Amino acid sequence: MKRTLKYYKILWLRNDLPAGLAVFFVALPLCLGIALASGAPLYSGLLSGIIGGLVVSLISGSQLAVSGPAAGLTTIVAASILAQGDYKIFLLSVIVAGLFQVVLGIFKLGVIANYFPSSVIKGMLAAIGIILIAKQIPIALGYDKPNFWTSGILELFTPKHIAENINNFNHQLTRGTIIITIISLFILIVFKLPFAKKIKIIPAPLLVVVAGIIANMIFLQISSGLSLKPTQLVYIPNNIFADIALPDFTKIFSSKIIWKDGIIIGLLATLETLLCIEAIDKLDRRNRITPINRELFAQGFGNMLCGVFGAIPITAVVVRGSANIDAGARTKFSAFTHGLLLLLAVLFIPFILNKIPYASLSAILIITGYNLTKPTLYKNMWSLGLKQFLPFIITIIVIILTDLLVGVTIGLLISIYYIIRGNFKVEYKISSSVENGIDIYLIKLNTDVTFLNKANLKKTLDEVPENSILTIDGSHCNFIDYDIVEIISEFESKAKERKIKLILKGIEKVNVMAIH
Secondary structure, rough: HHHHHHHHHHHHHHHHHHHHHHHHHHHHHHHHHHHHHHHHHHHHHHHHHHHHHHHHHHHHHOOOOOEEEEHHHHHHHHHHHHHHHHHHHHHHHHHHHHHHHHHHHOOOEEEEEHOOOHHHHHHHHHHHHHHHHHHHHHHOOOOOOOOOHHHHOOOOOOOOOOHHHHHHHHHOOOOHHHHHHHHHHHHHHHHHOOOOOHHHOOOHHHHHHHHHHHHHHHHHHHHHOOOOOOHHHHOOOOHHHOOOOOOOOHOOOOOHHHHHHHHHHHHHHHHHHHHHHHHHHHHHHOOOOOOHOOOHHHHHHHHHHHHHOOOEEEEOOHOOOOOOOOOOOOOHHHHHHHHHHEEEEEEOOHHHHHOOOOHHHHHEEEEHHHOOOHHHHHHHHHHEEEHHHHHHHHHHHHHOOOHHHHHHHHHHHHHHHHHHHHHHHOOOEEEEEEEEEEEEEEEEEEOOOOOHHHHHHHHHOOOOOOOHHHHHHHOOOEOOOHHHHHHHHHHHHOOOOOOOEEEEEEOOOOHHHHHH
C-alpha cells in the first residue's frame, strides 16, 4: 500500500501536477468564455470546471479526459435559459440532463452514440461554431446594445442617410475593445502556426487573457479614452458562494420545457462526451480504453451536481483532454489537480479574474467556433458525396434557422432516407441473357432482404417480359422478410398467365390464398 501511494505521489509530482497546471491555464478562460456565450452567470462556468475536475475525474474510468463546460452546449443552454426565463428553473433542466445520463450509464446504453451518423454530428458541431462566432462578434467589437444582428448592423444598409447610419454605428463601438480583440486574435492565430509549437511556454488562451489585462491597464495609465467600461470586464463576486443561484425544486413539475430541455441537453452532452472519449483514447500512448457506461454515469452525476450547485452542464472536452495529454499527464489526478486549482483561484484571487476583458474571452470563443466550422470541413464533406454532404449541410441550415433538436432530427431523417434508398439497390441484383432466342433473367437476393425492398422488387418482377425464363435465387440469404416471400409467391400465378417459367432456389413459397 505504501509503495503504491509513493508511486502515485512520484507520478503526480513529475507528470500530473505540471499537466494539471497546464490544463488549468487552458480551462480558466474557457470556463469564463463558455459561461459568457451561454448567457449564464460567469461563476457558473468556473463551478462547472471545478465539479468536472474534483468529482467527475474521480468517478470516471478515463485516465486522461478532462470535463468542464463545453462550447457544443452553448446554443441549447442559452436558448433554454431564455425560454425558461429564470436561471434557477433552468438548473432543474441540468439536473434532469444528469439524471438522463445516469440512467443511460446504469442500463449500459452508451452505444446510443453509435446510432447518430457522423455527418449529422459534424453538422451539429459546425452549426454551433457558426452561432458561437455570431454571438461573440458584438462583444468583440464592444457593441453594448442587444440589437446588433436584428437592427444594429442592418441599419447600415438602409438607403437613406447611409453616412449618418455609419456614424451612429461607429459611436456604438469601443475602440479599446477592438484593439484587445485584434491583439487576442493575433496571438491565437500565431500560436496555431507550425513554428509556434517549438516556442510554446504558456497556453495561448492564458496569454490572451494576460495580454488583455495588460492592454487595459495601459489604456487606464495613458488616459486615452480607450479604457474599458466596468461592464466590459469579467465580474466574479468576492464571496462567490454567497451569490450562487440554486435551483427552485418547487417548479420541477411545473413545465414540460424543463424535462424536454433536460433530455436534449443530456443527449447532446452524451454525444459530445462519447466523441471526446473516443478521440482521447486514440491519443493515449498506453492504449487504455475508457468504459463508456461508467463515463456516462460519471458525467451524469457531475451534471446533477452542476444543477444543484448553480453551474452550467459539463461534458468531457477535447481541448482540455488534448492539452492534458500534450502536457504529459499519466493519471486522472492531473484532471483533479486542474479542478483544485480552479477552486483555489475562485476562492483567493477573484480580484485578478475581474480584470479580464470580455473581448479576450470573445476572441478565444471566436477561434473555438472557427475550429468547429473550418472551411476544410465543408470541403472534406463535399468530397465524400451527396449522401454525406446533404445531411451535413441541411443539419447546419436548419439548426441556424430553428434550433438544435429540429436540425439534428431532420439531418437524421435525411441520413435514414439515404440508408433506405441504398438498401433498395443493394439487397438484390438482376442480370439477363439470351439463349436460343429466349430471354433469361436471374434475380439474385443478397444477404438480408427486407420489406424495404418490396416496392422495387414488385416493379422488377412486373417488367419481366412474357415467354421468358426467370430464376430467383435466395440460396445465399441469411434472412428473407415474409413480405418478400409473399410477393414472389403471388407472382407465380402471374408468371403462368404471362408464360414466364419461374424457378425458385432457396425460397419457400407461402399460401397467398389464405391471406385474402
